[in-house]
Amino acid sequence: MQNKQMKHVVHGAFILSLASLIAKILSAVYRVPFQNLVGNTGFYVYQQIYPLYGIGMTFALSGLPVFISKLVAEQTDPGWQRETLRRSALLLAALSGLIFVGLQLGDSAIAQAMGDHQLAPLIDAVAWMFLFMPWLALSRGFFQGRFMMVPTALSQVAEQVVRVAVILIAAIWAVRANWSVYKMGTWAMSGAVFGALAASIVLAYYWQHSVSHAKVATSLGVPRYHDLLRRFLAEGGSLCLYASLIVLLQLLDSFSVKNNLVVAGLGQAAAKSLKGVYDRGQPLVQLGLVLATALSTSLLPSLTRALQRQRLNAFYRQAVMMIRLSFTFSVAAAGGLIALMPGVNRLLFGNTQGNLALALYMLSIVFVALISSYSSVFQSLGEYRLPTVALLVGLAVKLVFNGWAVRRWQINGASAVTILALVVMFLLIWWRSKSYLRHALFRQHFLLKLMICAGSMTLVVSGAYALLVQWLQPSRLATGGLVFICVILGGSLFLFLARSLRLLTVREWLALPLGKKFLQRFK
Structure with a gap:
């Protein structure tokens, strides 16, 4: 039985690794035609704001799902797993809400600190992606904690395919319509939101067919909020930092x-x-x-x-x-x-x-x-x-x-x-x-x-x-x-x-x- 479970884990890890490889190649390769279309200055506009997207992506894809999968695996009762996820969702919703509001209100200040006030609309565009972060991180973490790697793998590939498609379409349209590099950059950054939406749909499909609706009989086995927050900051924070x-x-x-x-x-x-x-x-x-x-x-x-x-x-x-x-x-x-x-x-x-x-x-x-x-x-x-x-x-x-x-x-x-x-x-x-x-x-x-x-x-x-x-x-x-x-x-x-x-x-x-x-x- 243990050997069978281990084979299942190794097979799942292989699927996730393959999806990650495909996503990384897509994420690297699309920049070449993109730069050729928009030139050095257009590439500068996009790359100035890209790190903000990159941080959100690693939170929702690499760092937090790994930590949440560990939390899920620690809980033996399905009801306890659901309660742990619910409490984690509240903490993540608060975090993503703070990031979203901070980027929306501070867009001008951040753009000015980067030395280019025209970057503010790009910051506004990428901020919306953070609203998807709690759902993406929780659902991926839940599936990985159950050793179900296919939902995470498919959602990762879907996210990158849709995002890259939006970016390249925006670049081609910008060249034909003679847009400014900042308008082009804003639409290219919106690809992060469309990609997150595509990943969310994939994960929602698997969630609907996989999640048990067991009720929580007791909360004794569930981490308390302050313990959960401490672990999010220590373990989850470390994983997110290295992924970023x-x-x-x-x-x-x-x-x-x-x-x-x-x-x-x-x-x-x-x-x-x-x-x-x-x-x-x-x-x-x-x-x-x-x-x-x-x-x-x-x-x-x-x-x-x-x-x-x-x-x-x-x-x-x-x-x-x-x-x-x-x-x-x-x-x-x-x-x-x-x-x-x-x-x-x-x-x-x-x-x-x-x-x-x-x-x-x-x-x-x-x-x-x-x-x-x-x-x-x-x-x-x-x-x-x-x-x-x-x-x-x-x-x-x-x-x-x-x-x-x-x-x-x-x-x-x-x-x-x-x-x-x-x-x-x-x-x-x-x-x-x-x-x-x-x-x-x-x-x-x-x-x-x-x-x-x-x-x-x-x-x-x-x-x-x-x-x-x-x-x-x-x-x-x-x-x-x-x-x-x-x-x-x-x-x-x-x-x-x-x-x-x-x-x-x-x-x-x-x-x-x-x-x-x-x-x-x-x-």
């Missing part, structure tokens, strides 16, 4: 980059355009994190299984494997993007503006993957304090140094401070980790071998691309072909060196998709 890590750093950029570019001497139009160039980094980082995140997520069920069976050695082994695999492929992704940044930038965005800033920003792929892996291990063990403290310290570093760096080095400075903040977060978590986690990156000369593999790949790929460009003088479309050839070359070289140097153990290779076939072919 990249978005929170981008929010700080929204308040400081454009303003400090103006202080540094750029005109308003030039500062907005340059901030739009800097914002190209976000979809590239998201794409770079897709593989590393997918690997981490796929190994999380085995961590849970090892803990449930109290097999600590298996837990340690799986944790180390998750960290090493995530680190390996995040370094490979970052190295490849850095080597090919001139080609990727030209292919996707039409020119090579901001190459250095974007190349620096790609290093965040490595540190976000490491931070996510280590914090996942801590949270699996029920330890939330250290990851939260480390994140807050990193955000403080970004807040303190970002303005000075932008005034001195423009968007190169903003990228550098983002990396500095992430490095500080990671070092704090790593320093306070258990010894088996601290040594995970150094056993059997793992770090040295990885640097050889990634460094060789980066040098060969960047050299090959530079020679081909100089020889062929390709068009923008032909640049895509060169990038593809160099990706194949770089990936093959990295895998060949990784196997030759025995970067990964046989167990780690076998944990990868097609890992067994790769080992057999290599032999």
